[in-house]
Amino acid sequence: MPFELETAAHPESLRRVAIEPVSRVEGHGKVTLLLDDNNKVHQVRLHIVEFRGFEKFIEGRPYWEVPVMVQRLCGICPVSHHLAASKAMDQIVGATLTPTAEKIRRLMHYGQILQSHALHFFHLSSPDLLFGFGSDVATRNIVGVVAAAPEIAKKGVLLRKYGQEVIRMTSGKRVHGTGSIPGGVNKSLHAEERAALQKDIYQIVAWSRDAVQMIKGLFAQNLAAYNAFGRFDAHNMCLVRADGAMDLYHGGLRARRSDGSTLFDHFDYDHYWDVITEDVKSWSYMKFPYFNAMGNSDDGWYRVGPLTRVTQCDFIPTPLADREREEFLAFDGGNAAGATLGYHWARMIEMLHAAEAIKDLLHDDDICGSDLMAAGKRQERGVGVIEAPRGTLIHHYRVDENDQVIRANLIVSTTHNNQAMNEAIRVVARQYLDGQELTEGLLNHIEVAIRCFDPCLSCATHALGQMPLEVEIVGVGGTVLDRMMRNGDGRCARPEPQ
Amino acid sequence: MSVAPLLIFGWGNPSRGDDALGPLFIERLEAMDLPGVECLTDFQLQVEHALDLENRSRILFVDASLDGAAPFAVSPLDANRDTSFSTHAMSPAAVMQVYEELHDEAPPPCTLLAIRGERFELGEALSTNAAANLDAALAWTRRWLEAQ
Numbered sequence: 001m002p003f004e005l006e007t008a009a010h011p012e013s014l015r016r017v018a019i020e021p022v023s024r025v026e027g028h029g030k031v032t033l034l035l036d037d038n039n040k041v042h043q044v045r046l047h048i049v050e051f052r053g054f055e056k057f058i059e060g061r062p063y064w065e066v067p068v069m070v071q072r073l074c075g076i077c078p079v080s081h082h083l084a085a086s087k088a089m090d091q092i093v094g095a096t097l098t099p100t101a102e103k104i105r106r107l108m109h110y111g112q113i114l115q116s117h118a119l120h121f122f123h124l125s126s127p128d129l130l131f132g133f134g135s136d137v138a139t140r141n142i143v144g145v146v147a148a149a150p151e152i153a154k155k156g157v158l159l160r161k162y163g164q165e166v167i168r169m170t171s172g173k174r175v176h177g178t179g180s181i182p183g184g185v186n187k188s189l190h191a192e193e194r195a196a197l198q199k200d201i202y203q204i205v206a207w208s209r210d211a212v213q214m215i216k217g218l219f220a221q222n223l224a225a226y227n228a229f230g231r232f233d234a235h236n237m238c239l240v241r242a243d244g245a246m247d248l249y250h251g252g253l254r255a256r257r258s259d260g261s262t263l264f265d266h267f268d269y270d271h272y273w274d275v276i277t278e279d280v281k282s283w284s285y286m287k288f289p290y291f292n293a294m295g296n297s298d299d300g301w302y303r304v305g306p307l308t309r310v311t312q313c314d315f316i317p318t319p320l321a322d323r324e325r326e327e328f329l330a331f332d333g334g335n336a337a338g339a340t341l342g343y344h345w346a347r348m349i350e351m352l353h354a355a356e357a358i359k360d361l362l363h364d365d366d367i368c369g370s371d372l373m374a375a376g377k378r379q380e381r382g383v384g385v386i387e388a389p390r391g392t393l394i395h396h397y398r399v400d401e402n403d404q405v406i407r408a409n410l411i412v413s414t415t416h417n418n419q420a421m422n423e424a425i426r427v428v429a430r431q432y433l434d435g436q437e438l439t440e441g442l443l444n445h446i447e448v449a450i451r452c453f454d455p456c457l458s459c460a461t462h463a464l465g466q467m468p469l470e471v472e473i474v475g476v477g478g479t480v481l482d483r484m485m486r487n488g489d490g491r492c493a494r495p496e497p498q
Numbered sequence: 499m500s501v502a503p504l505l506i507f508g509w510g511n512p513s514r515g516d517d518a519l520g521p522l523f524i525e526r527l528e529a530m531d532l533p534g535v536e537c538l539t540d541f542q543l544q545v546e547h548a549l550d551l552e553n554r555s556r557i558l559f560v561d562a563s564l565d566g567a568a569p570f571a572v573s574p575l576d577a578n579r580d581t582s583f584s585t586h587a588m589s590p591a592a593v594m595q596v597y598e599e600l601h602d603e604a605p606p607p608c609t610l611l612a613i614r615g616e617r618f619e620l621g622e623a624l625s626t627n628a629a630a631n632l633d634a635a636l637a638w639t640r641r642w643l644e645a646q
Contacts, residue, residue: 156545157549
């Protein structure tokens with residue numbers, strides 16, 4: 001179904017073909033590059049599995065079920081949804097958490113950050129960084145890393161495993177945990193669980209430090225290329241603690257313009273809609289949030305996630321990670337901190353912070369306490385915000401007098417980063433597209449740009465057949481000029497015309 | 499720590515229609531309390547699951563299939579590499595490959611049981627055809643286990 005573009009400079013002359021529903025359900029990523037009259041990439045549209053259906057899935061359920069069921073929205077970061085929903089439901093039950101409850105939740109959250117960042121770096125991005133963006137796809141994967149550097153790969157697997165253990169012990173189960181509930185948690189740590197986690201945490205901190213050194217070294221070796229790759233200016237938004245420190249679990253919203261000036265700071269997220277609006281586009285189910293003060297989504301889009309958090313906080317409240325933050329900000333005159341590939345470095349600094357935070361919590365007796373629940377005056381509305389591994393995550397609910405959720409609104413990290421990802425791909429495509437023909441090299445570079453953000457795919461997890469990525473070029477007038485797909489086995493092919 | 503010699507690992511999202519076939523398979527099999535069999539489930543396969551293959555004599559991977567044969571298809575697995583632009587999924591062959599490289603030895607023999615599904619939307623129930631396919635797959639598995 002073709003239709004006119006809504007934002008192009010000359011929409012009457014540019015058209016595209018709508019994404020097909022089946023591809024969305026299958027977890028099939030698709031990138032459309034729209035060319036102008038001069039064969040330059042004018043716009044980019046990344047289509048990924050949409051987030052439609054969340055609200056319908058949640059509405060009508062009793063509020064106490066929500067923290068458990070929302071884990072099924074995403075198989076890769078269920079804990080983030082679990083905790084964001086719990087925070088919203090804390091407001092519904094009018095609770096201020098006990099020290100034990102908050103610390104157990106923080107422990108769970110840092111476990112999630114650790115395992116997610118480890119997976120991302122060692123499984124997804126380190127192959128790009130170790131072997132180069134144009135390297136053979138047969139080696140540019142975790143298996144290639146294992147073959148080339150078995151100790152690095154093994155650390156990645158064990159870091160991830162440790163994070164999973166933290167989650168299991170704090171949530172009660174390996175998957176589909178129920179640990180966090182409205183008003184608190186339903187378990188604290190047993191002494192033997194605490195001892196088991198304490199036993200390995202110093203090794204985990206050491207390996208996290210090694211990972212930061214590794215990405216730092218890679219940046220130093222490839223400085224010009226890393227700094228330039230997919231680089232773009234963006235506004236930023238993240239949570240910060242009252243004193244300006246990085247806080248991945250709770251805080252106020254901080255937004256800064258691309259020139260570094262402050263748009264708002266320590267903003268109470270209970271009224272996030274006063275500063276953020278979600279725009280819609282005709283070509284995507286995914287929304288386009290923007291800062292209200294900037295007027296529209298074309299000017300007011302922003303970036304979230306590790307790069308934003310590390311560069312926008314005033315300090316990181318654990319010493320090793322904060323030293324690394326300072327070095328990152330100063331590196332090459334501050335250039336790395338503005339690079340899209342800086343996401344990877346920032347992610348490793350956060351992994352180190354998570355490891356240090358876990359260590360500190362494991363030495364805090366509150367995590368073994370028995371005061372788990374709190375309650376207060378029942379409310380109709382609850383908003384929970386958390387800094388998930390990929391960025392700011394907002395859960396917003398209204399609950400009626402029958403305890404049923406009557407309205408739900410979720411803004412996930414990938415939605416916040418929607419336009420930022422398009423921008424990164426646009427820059428890369430303009431750098432590497434020559435003429436009207438797609439090449440495997442261009443596909444590689446687009447994949448590298450997408451991987452910086454690791455967009456959430458809503459996880460239709462029937463993984464028999466890995467998620468393919470399709471790139472197409474659409475010329476003036478809506479003609480598809482070329483199309484290329486990489487399948488899960490790494491092979492590139494040109495699919496039949498639709 | 500000793501582990502059961504036979505691992506059956508089913509994965510999928512229980513709230514995405516027929517994607518629940520893997521977890522439901524595990525739920526039904528666990529209820530049979532079979533000796534020498536450990537059942538594990540997760541949303542999807544990831545690198546750390548290579549560690550779950552340690553000290554096994556055999557592994558059966560169970561997933562929903564979008565376009566495989568109905569009611570199910572069984573095939574031996576070889577370690578292999580796959581690629582993705584995302585962390586969101588990993589194939590069983592790639593998990594085996596990670597095992598092989600981490601341990602410097604071949605993984606235990608692995609078999610894939612792919613149960614045909616039809617609908618995978620969030621919030622959907624298991625389809626009637628998928629439910630029937632699940633029954634057939636469980637019956638086959640009982641016979642397969644007896645032959646081991």
